[in-house]
Amino acid sequence: GESVGLHLPTLSVQEGDNSIINCAYSNSASDYFIWYKQESGKGPQFIIDIRSNMDKRQGQRVTVLLNKTVKHLSLQIAATQPGDSAVYFCAELYYNQGGKLIFGQGTELSVKP
Amino acid sequence: DSGVTQTPKHLITATGQRVTLRCSPRSGDLSVYWYQQSLDQGLQFLIQYYNGEERAKGNILERFSAQQFPDLHSELNLSSLELGDSALYFCASSDPDRSSYGYTFGSGTRLTVV
Numbered sequence: 001g002e003s004v005g006l007h008l009p010t011l012s013v014q015e016g017d018n019s020i021i022n023c024a025y026s027n028s029a030s031d032y033f034i035w036y037k038q039e040s041g042k043g044p045q046f047i048i049d050i051r052s053n054m055d056k057r058q059g060q061r062v063t064v065l066l067n068k069t070v071k072h073l074s075l076q077i078a079a080t081q082p083g084d085s086a087v088y089f090c091a092e093l094y095y096n097q098g099g100k101l102i103f104g105q106g107t108e109l110s111v112k113p
Numbered sequence: 114d115s116g117v118t119q120t121p122k123h124l125i126t127a128t129g130q131r132v133t134l135r136c137s138p139r140s141g142d143l144s145v146y147w148y149q150q151s152l153d154q155g156l157q158f159l160i161q162y163y164n165g166e167e168r169a170k171g172n173i174l175e176r177f178s179a180q181q182f183p184d185l186h187s188e189l190n191l192s193s194l195e196l197g198d199s200a201l202y203f204c205a206s207s208d209p210d211r212s213s214y215g216y217t218f219g220s221g222t223r224l225t226v227v
Contacts, residue, residue, distance in 0.1 A: 043115065043203050043218030044156070089156065098168035099144060099207060101216060103156035 012110045019077040021107045023090035028071060031095035035064060035075045038106070039086045047075070049093075077109075085111045116140065117219035119204050125225045131192040134222045138185055138206030144168070145187040146207070146216060147179055151200040162187055194226045 013019045025033070031052055036044035050057045050064045050073075057064050063076040073090050090104045116139035126132055138145050147159040158171035162181035173179075176194075181187040191198060201223050205216035 041220075043117075043205075043220050044216075045115075045218070046216065091156075098161055098163060099146075100158060100161060100169045100171070101146070101205075102158060103148075105155045 009105070010108045010110065012112060013080050015080060015082060015111055015113050017080055019075075019080045019084070019109060019111075021075045021077075021088050021090075021109065023073040023075075023104050025071050025073060025090070025092055025104075027092065027102075028068065029094070030092040032093040033064070033066060033073050034091045034093060034101070035062075036089045036091060036103075037084075037086045038089065044089060047088075080109075080111050082111045082113055085109055115217050115219060117204060117206050117217050119202075119219035119222050121222060122220065123223050123225075125227060126194060128194055128196060128226055130194050130226075131190065132194065132224065134189040134191070134202050134204075134224075136187045136189070136204030136206075136219060138187070138204075139217050142206035142208045142217070143185065144207045145181055145185070146205045147173075147187070147189050148203040148205065149200050150203060150221070156203070159189070191224070196226050199224055199226045 032049050034049040035047040037047050038044045048059045048064050050066050055066050061078045065074045087106045087108045089106045091101045094100045118137040120135045143164045146161045149157045159173040160179050161169040165181050176192050179189045201221045203218050203221045205218045207216045
């Protein structure tokens with residue numbers, strides 16, 4: 001069935017270090033993969049997406065890597081800041097199913113000052 | 114402010130009752146999606162509407178229903194509520210014509226069933 005899962009439920013890093021959040025997915029019939037950030041009491045916020053025919057995309061301080069061979073997605077955050085503390089979700093978009101988005105379980109990132 | 118408005122922010126009700134959650138999508142977005150977020154289930158897709166028509170269904174219970182109105186706002190109706198229905202309910206909107214397919218989420222309605 002459709003499932004997108006995360007390897008680690010929690011990640012603690014020191015301020016200024018780089019963070020890597022991993023995600024495994026099982027269904028290869030998606031069009032996009034998307035990372036969301038959810039802060040306490042708020043809805044998920046779009047961070048970055050990557051089309052399924054790409055293997056890397058960079059944004060501001062964030063990089064997403066896609067390895068379709070092993071069905072693995074990662075989010076790298078450079079120079080992690082306290083404001084990056086949140087739960088991060090990977091999600092798989094099925095464009096031919098009306099844009100349905102299936103979310104992974106989430107990883108909580110804690111940044112220590 | 115994401116542009117997606119959900120009301121109410123908090124709702125406390127008793128088992129067996131019925132509630133209606135409301136969502137106004139971001140201006141120009143035709144698609145509305147409903148998600149349920151509970152501690153042990155993460156974000157679960159419930160249902161999607163596009164320009165008033167149901168487009169996709171996820172793990173939505175028969176006790177739950179939704180609709181999208183001509184002005185594009187959407188309502189999620191939850192009936193015969195059970196304790197296990199306590200969760201955060203998020204609405205998101207999107208426009209497939211945008212260059213990015215990321216949804217825009219509202220801040221959610223926290224439903225507590227007692």
